[in-house]
Amino acid sequence: MIGAKVQVRNLREITAAIKEANDGVPGRLREYLLPVAQEVSRTVTSRVPRRSGHAAATVTARATQRGAGVSVGGSGAPYFPWLDFGGSTGRGHIPGKAGSGSVKRAMPLGGRYVYPTIEDKRDRIEQGAMDAVLKAALDARLEVR
Numbered sequence: 001m002i003g004a005k006v007q008v009r010n011l012r013e014i015t016a017a018i019k020e021a022n023d024g025v026p027g028r029l030r031e032y033l034l035p036v037a038q039e040v041s042r043t044v045t046s047r048v049p050r051r052s053g054h055a056a057a058t059v060t061a062r063a064t065q066r067g068a069g070v071s072v073g074g075s076g077a078p079y080f081p082w083l084d085f086g087g088s089t090g091r092g093h094i095p096g097k098a099g100s101g102s103v104k105r106a107m108p109l110g111g112r113y114v115y116p117t118i119e120d121k122r123d124r125i126e127q128g129a130m131d132a133v134l135k136a137a138l139d140a141r142l143e144v145r
Contacts (some may be wrong), residue, residue: 009070014133017142028139030063033131037061037068039128040121044070047113048083055080068129072114084111 015029041061048056054079062069073080093101110116118125 011066011133014137015127017137017140027065027127029065029132029136032135033068033129034061034063036125036128036132037070040117040125040143043121044072044113044117047117070114070118084113086112 038061043061045056045078048059055073058071058073058076058080060071062071072084075081077083091101110119
């Protein structure tokens with residue numbers, strides 16, 4: 001599944017209510033969401049193959065007041081999408097022409113590492129996000145039902 005994500009409904013409104021109740025608490029929402037992203041990040045890192053270790057080293061957990069995620073690749077391993085989604089290379093490869101080249105790799109729908117990990121951990125991610133919102137709401141002394 002390409003573009004797999006877990007979304008918490010009304011998170012923007014919840015964040016606004018928390019901020020209105022107590023100005024210092026929204027930063028805690030980020031603090032509570034980060035461990036969930038770190039758990040996913042660790043699993044993705046463990047699944048990435050290692051030759052030099054550069055690709056695995058680029059897997060990073062991120063969190064804001066509005067959500068959390070995992071970033072990969074970048075300048076440290078610009079080939080990470082190729083590792084995750086496959087591609088072709090070698091003699092006869094024409095840049096920009098998919099499938100050209102002597103070495104062919106299957107392109108799994110949804111990748112090999114990032115999106116399958118998100119899918120595998122969907123229940124844990126949802127529970128972690130709900131726990132983070134609940135903790136932040138309690139920190140702001142909001143009534144939680």
